[in-house]
Amino acid sequence: MRRFGLLSMRTLGVGKAGMEKQFKEDINEMINKLSNQVLLNNGENINLQLYIDRLIGSTINRVLFGFAFNDCWIVQC
Numbered sequence: 001m002r003r004f005g006l007l008s009m010r011t012l013g014v015g016k017a018g019m020e021k022q023f024k025e026d027i028n029e030m031i032n033k034l035s036n037q038v039l040l041n042n043g044e045n046i047n048l049q050l051y052i053d054r055l056i057g058s059t060i061n062r063v064l065f066g067f068a069f070n071d072c073w074i075v076q077c
Contacts, residue, residue, distance in 0.1 A: 012063050023059060026068060030055045 037046050058069040
């Protein structure tokens with residue numbers, strides 16, 4: 001069971017340098033969006049759950065289907 005799990009994750013791209021780079025880019029993008037939102041809200045409260053949900057959903061989508069969410073998709077939901 002362990003071997004199957006590890007093999008499946010490697011097949012999906014887990015553990016590859018390219019996948020790690022994409023995850024880091026997604027996290028940096030989220031941090032930039034949060035920074036911009038803080039500036040727009042003049043330090044008022046921000047709903048972090050929305051940003052975290054988008055990041056996690058985008059990461060899962062990238063692993064399973066090969067592409068991440070973009071802002072256009074998120075606005076439509």
